[in-house]
Amino acid sequence: MEYPHTVNVLEQCQVSPPPGSVPQTSLPLTIFDLPLLGLIPPQKLFFYELEVPKTHFMDSILPNMKHSLSLTLQHFFPFVGNIVWSPQSTKPEIIYVDGDSISFNVAESNFNFKHLCGNYPRDVNEFTPLVTPLLPLSTAPRPLLAFQVTLFPNSGISIGYSFCHVVADGMAGTHFMRAWSSVCSLLGGDPSLLSHPLPHLDRTTINDPYGIEASTLNELKNINITQQSFSLPCTPTDPSNKVVATFIMDLPKVEKLKKWVLTQIIEKHKKEPSFYVTTLVVTCAYVWVCLVKALEGIHPLNNVREHFMLPINARTRIDPALPVTYFGNCLLFSFTSTQQTDLLGEDGLVLAAEAIAKANPRDVNEVLNDVGNYIFNLSSAESERLLIISGSPKLRSYDVNFGFGKPKKIEIISSTSAGFVTLMERGDSAEGGLEIGIALGKLEMDAFASLFEDTLKEEKYLARDGEPNISSYVLP
Incomplete structure (x- = not known):
């Protein structure tokens, strides 16, 4: 189906934490992470009314968004890492290496902004061009987070993201978004002014007294997730009839x-x-x-x-x-x-x-x-x-x-x-x-x-x- 709307990509880049700000780190998947290995990546869109011309958006707003995102990612670095299941490990783990980055795309759309923000029924396919999907790569590893900021000139912007559910649940993901937005809203994006508490990354206190990890890994074999056939689900790209x-x-x-x-x-x-x-x-x-x-x-x-x-x-x-x-x-x-x-x-x-x-x-x-x-x-x-x-x-x-x-x-x-x-x-x-x-x-x-x-x-x-x-x- 043809839609009377266009989305033009203005910029494609990668954003990473400041160089040297995060040491190489490995985080094991817990009994709460493992069952989610088979879930498709969640995708969320935030729409903001913002009557700004394209030049102001590109020259002022966008640089501050990317800079504040980099500063925030140093505290939420698991999003930037990769999920690896090495032959030496009994389960997958999240590994971050200095220089890892996430995809950050910028686009411009002539969609009707107010229409997209309505409550009445709207075609699902009108939203999919506003979020960068997590897709298979020709080479491993798979990205765990991707952003797309889309400008609707003199109407608003949308901020869409896709992320791998194994890294974070909704509470952790929203914590990250609130932290990034608070840094971005501060002039200069000074991380010392972060108004939201930093994430708690320690997983050592999560116990497994009933052998849930072993049983979950066994259940995952039924959906073809094993050490030998390890892959992560992709974002669906087929057109929707909903x-x-x-x-x-x-x-x-x-x-x-x-x-x-x-x-x-x-x-x-x-x-x-x-x-x-x-x-x-x-x-x-x-x-x-x-x-x-x-x-x-x-x-x-x-x-x-x-x-x-x-x-x-x-x-x-x-x-x-x-x-x-x-x-x-x-x-x-x-x-x-x-x-x-x-x-x-x-x-x-x-x-x-x-x-x-x-x-x-x-x-x-x-x-x-x-x-x-x-x-x-x-x-x-x-x-x-x-x-x-x-x-x-x-x-x-x-x-x-x-x-x-x-x-x-x-x-x-x-x-x-x-x-x-x-x-x-x-x-x-x-x-x-x-x-x-x-x-x-x-x-x-x-x-x-x-x-x-x-x-x-x-x-x-x-x-x-x-x-x-x-x-x-x-x-x-």
């Missing part, structure tokens, strides 16, 4: 759903629940039910089991705990399944919320079990329908401010693959709420949008007189 849209769940809607769901749970079990009904739980349950109903109306799967996976930051859940600034992966993937008929029924929202809440691990043993089961859970749901949540409102992605103000819009375009839904904090309001990003075919999107908007208007979700006091069991 549209992407953003749905807003504001606080009044969330509070209404939380109260109704918890009331139903209490009435069902005749006792107080042993779990909390959070904003995240209710929002995920609502999206899950609406999506299953929308897809089942167009592509029926004949009463299969429906599967749901939610990433959870495990830094404070392991023993010993890791600081919030830990740079790497420390995710567990809460997994739950239920019969499709349960979600399609009258109590679908309640059953979905209860299943998601109960799957949230409480102690370190449950956390480690979930880490070890990640690849198995993915493969077990392969022949059925799986919804995976990507992102989190706790990442505070809209705090990434390069001195242009907060982002006008953020898109996680790598999550346009089938089965992914993105969650982040609401960017257009200081009153809270969530942004829900989803990519579907046009027919599926129309069905989902109708269900998402209309279901909340149903009379049963309205507050009722005589409601029980549920404040003790409802969390933000």
Whole structure:
């Protein structure tokens, strides 16, 4: 398909930490990194309103962005290194050598900036030229991070990046972006003025009492990741037939759903629940039910089991705990399944919320079990329908401010693959709420949008007189 837009590359360069600023370093992959070796590279786009001409952008803004990036990379150097699985090692490791660099491309686009920043359905293919993919190279090693800054003259800029998930999770990646933006926003990019804490790189305290590393390496063989056939997944480059849209769940809607769901749970079990009904739980349950109903109306799967996976930051859940600034992966993937008929029924929202809440691990043993089961859970749901949540409102992605103000819009375009839904904090309001990003075919999107908007208007979700006091069991 031809699009009435063009993206012209203005500059292609490499950015590295200042020479001699980082010694040669090797970091082993942990039990939290290894399961992610088979994931495609995440790609994220930040859009900023910025009415500047091309000359000012090229002569002033761009040099400061590249200089501040170099200064920031000396603290987040694993992004600049390479993943190597040497014959002498039992597992891959990240190796940084002085002089390693990342790709940094600059482009100019005549895309409609406001259109790209909309919430309504837009063609996924309109976003892909704005991010540099991570692709195979003719010679090893593979790059782990790539940036593209695209100017929309007198309208704005986009900052898109692709990175290898084995290096960092969403929290670590957003920490890096906030650090870079804070350096860039300071005149001169003085690293001594870095307003965000430095990353914690020590991995020695991450224990493996249950042999998760060995079992994960064995599971990876099933997807052809071994020492002899080691390679990293590439960014998909095939055209998409999907549209992407953003749905807003504001606080009044969330509070209404939380109260109704918890009331139903209490009435069902005749006792107080042993779990909390959070904003995240209710929002995920609502999206899950609406999506299953929308897809089942167009592509029926004949009463299969429906599967749901939610990433959870495990830094404070392991023993010993890791600081919030830990740079790497420390995710567990809460997994739950239920019969499709349960979600399609009258109590679908309640059953979905209860299943998601109960799957949230409480102690370190449950956390480690979930880490070890990640690849198995993915493969077990392969022949059925799986919804995976990507992102989190706790990442505070809209705090990434390069001195242009907060982002006008953020898109996680790598999550346009089938089965992914993105969650982040609401960017257009200081009153809270969530942004829900989803990519579907046009027919599926129309069905989902109708269900998402209309279901909340149903009379049963309205507050009722005589409601029980549920404040003790409802969390933000």
